[in-house]
Amino acid sequence: MQLDSHIKTLTEFANSHLDGSDDDQFITLKLEHSLKVLENAEQIIAGEGMTGDEADLCRLAALYHDIGRFPQFKKYKTFRDRESVNHARLGVLTLRGLPLPGALPAGHWKIVRLAVAMHNAKAIRPTIPAALVAPVMVVRDADKLDIFRVILEHFSNDPPSSSAVTLNLVNEPDDYSEAVYQAVMNAGLCDYHDMRYVNDFKLLLVSWLYSLHYQTSLSLAKARNYPEQLFSLLPDDDKIRRLRDTIYPLLHYKDSRPS
Ligand SMILES: [Fe+2]
Numbered sequence: 287m288q289l290d291s292h293i294k295t296l297t298e299f300a301n302s303h304l305d306g307s308d309d310d311q312f313i314t315l316k317l318e319h320s321l322k323v324l325e326n327a328e329q330i331i332a333g334e335g336m337t338g339d340e341a342d343l344c345r346l347a348a349l350y351h352d353i354g355r356f357p358q359f360k361k362y363k364t365f366r367d368r369e370s371v372n373h374a375r376l377g378v379l380t381l382r383g384l385p386l387p388g389a390l391p392a393g394h395w396k397i398v399r400l401a402v403a404m405h406n407a408k409a410i411r412p413t414i415p416a417a418l419v420a421p422v423m424v425v426r427d428a429d430k431l432d433i434f435r436v437i438l439e440h441f442s443n444d445p446p447s448s449s450a451v452t453l454n455l456v457n458e459p460d461d462y463s464e465a466v467y468q469a470v471m472n473a474g475l476c477d478y479h480d481m482r483y484v485n486d487f488k489l490l491l492v493s494w495l496y497s498l499h500y501q502t503s504l505s506l507a508k509a510r511n512y513p514e515q516l517f518s519l520l521p522d523d524d525k526i527r528r529l530r531d532t533i534y535p536l537l538h539y540k541d542s543r544p545s
Contacts, residue, residue: 287342289349291387296320296349299384303356309363316355316365319432324348326428326506333502336420343394344424347401351425353377353384354402367406377402401425427503430494434512437491441519457484460521469493471529473536488519492529495537504537513537 300317304310327348331341354377355365362370378399386395401421404410406429410422462485469477470493481487495513498504507513513534520526 287345287390288388289342289345292346292349293321293324295384295387296353299353299380300356303360309359312359312365313356316352316359319436320349320352322432322435323351323425323428326431326503327424329506330424330427330500330502333505334500336424339394340420343397343401343421346390346398347405347421347425348428350381350398351377351402351405351429353380356380372406374403374406397421405429423499427498427500430498431503431506431510431512434491434494434507434510434516437487438512438515438519441488455484455487456482459485460523462486462489462521466490467525467529471532485520488516492516492520492533495533508537 297317300313300320303313324345327344330336331344336344352373354371354373354375357380358367358370358373358376359365364370365373367373381395381399381402390398397417398421400418402425404414404418404422405425410426414422461483463480463482465477465480466486466489469480470489473493473496481490492513495504495507495516498507517526517530
């Protein structure tokens, strides 16, 4: 597979949405994110020993996973799906309409499109077809790993640079929602609808540490110090310390489980 020609295709498609305005930064941000997700996917593929078609499908799904972001932003001027369109579904439609390089069997493109469609689903049913598991899970892990990077860079700016990243949540340094805290504490999934404060969003990211599918992904998150960085951005109170003391041993256990 000629990955370079696919990278060129996505880059040209993204750049066709530039119009010389201030909004160009958002297009560039999403192109950069797509390429970083591909890089993360390469590390997961290598760490998990994936090869051949399976590895190639993971690469393509990673590269194209957010292709819907470009037409979404052009039309609606927002990345908020609830106020515009499900960008994963729009990504599938975009892929269908785009001339793509190389001769990939139709069945393979279908797998890539399904992985794109599922990349932002809250949870994945364990009954999905076996051929879909790697492309879907590699993309979801690789995407989460890059979102950690984007968010942590964002919060390290003082004041944080743009509300586009934090979805216009309330920034009260000491506040977070009990429902979100309890969900994370119980290793459950957070509901975006419960999120009210910026700290809730950070707690959501803590919950993602649990939901990384591959051991390689968790190792990458730990090697990049994402858990420590996340906790350093949360309030320093008893409940958050209890959460940290609960989560660290679990992360260590997950990391040392036999594969
Ligand atoms: Fe996405």
